[in-house]
Amino acid sequence: MSTYPIIVITGATSGLGQLAAIELAKRGAHLVLTARNEKRAETTKNILEDLVPNPKVHFFFGDLSLMKDVGRIGNEIKANYPKIDVLVNNAGLHGFEQRVTSEGFAEMMAVNYLAPWLLTHTLLQPLMNSKNARIVDVASEASRNHGKLKLPEDLTDTSAFTARGSSIIYGKTKLLNIMYTGELGRQLDGTGVTVNALNPGFNVTGLGRELGFSSVLAKILNALHIGDPRKGADIIIRLATESQYQEVTGGYFNVGTGRPIVPAYPGGDIIMQRQLWSATKELLQQKGMIE
Numbered sequence: 001m002s003t004y005p006i007i008v009i010t011g012a013t014s015g016l017g018q019l020a021a022i023e024l025a026k027r028g029a030h031l032v033l034t035a036r037n038e039k040r041a042e043t044t045k046n047i048l049e050d051l052v053p054n055p056k057v058h059f060f061f062g063d064l065s066l067m068k069d070v071g072r073i074g075n076e077i078k079a080n081y082p083k084i085d086v087l088v089n090n091a092g093l094h095g096f097e098q099r100v101t102s103e104g105f106a107e108m109m110a111v112n113y114l115a116p117w118l119l120t121h122t123l124l125q126p127l128m129n130s131k132n133a134r135i136v137d138v139a140s141e142a143s144r145n146h147g148k149l150k151l152p153e154d155l156t157d158t159s160a161f162t163a164r165g166s167s168i169i170y171g172k173t174k175l176l177n178i179m180y181t182g183e184l185g186r187q188l189d190g191t192g193v194t195v196n197a198l199n200p201g202f203n204v205t206g207l208g209r210e211l212g213f214s215s216v217l218a219k220i221l222n223a224l225h226i227g228d229p230r231k232g233a234d235i236i237i238r239l240a241t242e243s244q245y246q247e248v249t250g251g252y253f254n255v256g257t258g259r260p261i262v263p264a265y266p267g268g269d270i271i272m273q274r275q276l277w278s279a280t281k282e283l284l285q286q287k288g289m290i291e
Contacts, residue, residue, distance in 0.1 A: 005030065006029075007029045007030070008086065008087045009032070010091035010116070011034070016138065016200055018047070019232075022047065032058050034061075035060075036062075036063060064110075065093075065101050065110045067114060068289070074123055078122065078126055083130050084133060085130050087119070087123055087136070089136070090136075091116075093107065095166060096166045105156070112177065113177060116137060117284075120135060121284075127193050132246075139198060139199060139252065140171075140199055141199045142167065143171050145167055146171040147171070155280060178268075182252075182267075182270070182273045183250075183276070188249065189249070196251045198235045199252070201256070235254070238258055
C-alpha cells in the first residue's frame with residue numbers, strides 16, 4: 001500500500017484545482033484527479049511532470065454535470081483506492097445562461113452542488129477507512145448574494161436566467177455547499193473524517209470563461225494583483241494538510257487569513273441544513289443515483 005497521502009481533487013485540470021494539485025504533488029501526495037477528457041488530463045500531467053519529479057497521478061474521466069458520471073467516477077475511484085486521505089470538491093461553474101442536463105438538472109446546480117454531494121457520499125467508506133481523512137469543499141462569499149432559498153424547489157429549478165441573474169444562482173449553489181458541509185460535519189462526528197468549506201476569494205481562473213471579456217478582465221486584474229488564484233489554492237492546501245485544522249469540522253474558512261467566516265443566513269442554520277440534506281438525498285434516491 002502507498003505511504004503517500006491519497007488526495008482526490010475535482011476540477012484539477014485548470015485554475016485553483018490545478019494549482020493545488022501541483023503544490024500537493026510537490027509535497028509527495030498521490031493525486032487522484034477527475035477530468036472531462038484525455039486532452040485536458042494530458043496537459044495537466046505534462047505540467048506536473050515539468051514541475052515535480054515522477055509525480056504520482058491517476059485520472060478518472062467523466063462529466064461532473066451528469067450524476068451517472070459522478071457516481072461511476074466515485075465507484076471507480078473506490079474500487080482502486082480503498083483508503084482515501086483527502087477529498088477536495090473544487091470543480092465549479094458560473095454559467096451565464098440556463099443549460100439543462102440530459103438528466104433534467106440545471107447545469108450550475110448539478111456541477112456546483114449535486115456533484116460534490118454525490119461524490120462525497122460515494123467515497124465516504126474509503127475516507128472513513130483512512131481513520132484521519134479530510135473533505136474540503138470550495139464554496140465562496142458569492143453565497144451572500146443568493147436570493148431567497150426555497151427547498152426542495154431550488155434543487156430542481158430549471159428556469160431561464162440572464163447573465164445578470166446568473167450571479168444569484170451561482171451564489172445559491174455556493175450557499176448550499178456551506179450548508180451541506182455543516183450538516184455532514186455533524187453526521188461524520190466520531191468517524192475520524194472532518195469536512196470544511198472555504199472561500200477562495202475572487203480568482204482569475206476559468207470559472208467565468210463564458211464572459212466575452214473575461215481574458216481582458218483577467219489581464220487587468222492580474223496587472224493590479226487582484227484575484228491571485230495562488231491565494232485561493234493556498235487555503236485549499238491548508239485545510240487539506242495543516243495540523244491546525246485536524247480536529248476542526250463543519251466550518252467555513254477564509255482565503256488569506258485562514259480564519260472562520262460566519263456564513264450568510266441561512267448558511268449556518270442547523271434546521272435548514274438538515275432540510276437541505278434530506279431534500280438532496282430524497283431527490284438523488286428518486287432519480288436512482290443512490291440507494
